[in-house]
Amino acid sequence: MSAALAVAVGGLFAVGTFLLLQRDVIRVVFGVAVVSQATFVYLIAMGGIDEGTRDLVPVLEVHGGGVPEVADPVVQALVLTAIVISFGTTALALVLSYRAYEENETMDVTEWT
C-alpha cells in the first residue's frame, strides 16, 4: 500500500510539473491543481495508511492515556484545510488567467508582457 501511494504521489508530482512547464495557461492552472493534489495524497500518507492502531497517533500516544484505535485524525484535518486553500487559489488562478488572456490576447504565457 505504501508503495502504491508513493507511486501515486510521484506520478502526480511528475504530471503536475509537466503541466506547469507548458505554454498554454489552462494547462498551467491544471498543473497547479495536480501538484496540490499530489501534496494532499502525500499528507494523508504521512498519517499512516494501515488499519488504525495505537502507534498511528503519535501525538496522542505520548501525551494522552487510553488511546483509541483510530487512524491519525491530524493529517485529515490538515488536508481539509489545505484543500480549501487550494480550492480558493485555483479559482483565483482561473479568474486571473481569463483576465490575463483578455488583456494580453493570447493563451501562451510566454507571449505575455
Place this chain on the structure above:
Amino acid sequence: MSVLVIAPLLVAVTAAVLTLALGRRPRVQRATSVAGVVGYVGVVSAAVWALVLGPAAPGAAVYQVGGWPAPFGITLVLDGLSAFMLTIAAGVGVASILFSVRYVTPVNQRVYYHPLFHMLLVGVTGSFLTGDLFNLFVWFEVMLIVSYVFVAFYGTDHATAASFRYLVMNVFGSALMLVAVGGLYATTGTLNMADMARRLATPEAYGIDPAPVVGLSALLLAVFALKAGLVPFQLWVPAAYAAAPTPITAMFAGVTKKVGMYAIVRLYFTVFAAATVPVDLPGITAASPLGFLAPTLGAMGAASVLVGGFGAVGQDRLGGLFAYSSIGQVGFIAVPVAVAAAADPAGTLRGVAVAAALVFALHHALAKGLLFLSAAAVEDATNTDRLRDLGGIAGRSPVLSGAVFVGLLSLIGLPPLTGFFGKFLAFDAAVRGLASGPGALSALALVALLLGAVLTILYATRVWVGGFWGRETTAVETATVESGQVAVVAALAATVVLVGVGFDPIYRFAETAATAALDGEGYVDVVGLNGGDGA
C-alpha cells in the same frame, strides 16, 4: 496566557471586516481603515511593552487559541523576535496606509483596497505570532492570496501576467511547504514548534529518528527563500513590485519579504538548532541542520547581493531600481543569518549576527518604504518614474528630495542614519564569521557584501543625479507634489534619522529579539507543553 498576544490579530481582522462593510461610504471607509492601522500600532506597542520590553514584562507570553493546551491546539507566541518583527510591520503599515489614502484614486480605494490591506496585516501578524508549523502555512496563504490580488490590482496586461506568474511560483512553493510540514509531522509526531524543538533535542526519549529533518528543513528553506525573494527564487520580485500599487510595494518590500527571513530564523534557530543530526553532503559535513543552512543561505545571500546590485544599476525606472535593490538588501540580511548558523552555539557571535540581521531588516523596511513611497509621490506628480524623463526635482520639491536624500544615504550606510548601523553590523558579523571560521565561502560572502555596498553607492548616486539634481525636465517643470504624500515621506525620513541617532534602545531591542530567537529551551518553557500527560 495573555489576551494581548492575540490582540493585534483581532484588531486587524476587525478592521478588515469593517472596511469591507463600509464599502458604500468611501470617506467613512478610509477613516476606519486609517483608524484600524493606528489601533494596530497601539495594540502592538501595548503588547510589546507589557510583555517583552517593559520593566515588569515577562519577556514572552503565549495565547492558546480556544483554550486548547499545547501541543494539541494552535499556540500564538509573542517573544522578543515576534515583537521586533511586529514593530516593523506596524511602522511600515501606518506609513503605507496614510500614503495610500492620499495616493490611490478614490475609485480604486472603494474596490477592495482597504479590506485587502488589513488582510495583508492579518496574514503577516499571524505568521509572526504563530507557534504551530501548519498554522504558519495557513498564515502564509492568507498573506499570499492578498498579495496575488494586489499585484493584479490595476488589471493591466502587465499586472495580470505578473500576478499569474507570482501565483504559480508560490503555489508550487506552498506545495513544497506542505510536503515539508507533512514530513516533519511524520518524523517528529507533532506540529507545535515548541514540542518539535523539545522532541528534536532528545529524540531517544520520544522514540523518533531525526535524520529526515535535514532534508525537510532544506525544503522549508527553499520555500522561505522564495517568499523572501532570495536568489535563485527572485524572479517574481521585479514584475510583482512594479505591478502592485506602490504603497503596497512598500509593504511587500518592508514586511512580507521579512516574513520569509523571520521564518528561516525562527525555525532553524529556535526549533531545528536543537537537533543533532549528522549532515553528510558533498562539501558539507556538520552535526545539525544549521550546518546545512550556513553555506546554502550564505551562497544565496551573496548571490542576491550581487544580482540585486547589478540589476539595480541597470534599471531606468525608479520602481524597478528599488525592486532590484531590495533583492540585494535581503541578501544583506541573509548573510549575517548564515554567519550565525556557522557560528559556535556557545559563543557570542551567533547572537550578534542574528541581531545584525534584525537591525538590517529594520533599516531596510524603513529606508525602502521611504524610497518606494517617494517614487510613488514622484510618479503621481510627474506621471513618469523613468530616470531619463526626470531631473531637477530637488529644486521643485526640496522636502521630498530631502527625504529621498536621507533614504538613499541610509541605503548607502552613512552615519548617523539607521542604514549605517545595519550595514556596519552586517559587515561586523561577516568579518567575525571569517575570523572564527576561515573558508573560501565566508571570504566570498564578504567580497560580495563589499561589492554590493559599492553597487549601492552607484545606483543611489544614479537616482540622485538622474532624478533630483540638474535642470528640471519638462515632466518636472509642471509637476506639483501632493503635500499629504510628502508629509508621510518626510515623517519616515525623520524616523530613519531618529532611529539612527537614538540607536542604543533599538539595538537592545534587537538583542532581546536575537536572544529569544536562539533560546529554544526558553521558547519551550513559555509555550508550556502541558497538554495530556506529556507535561
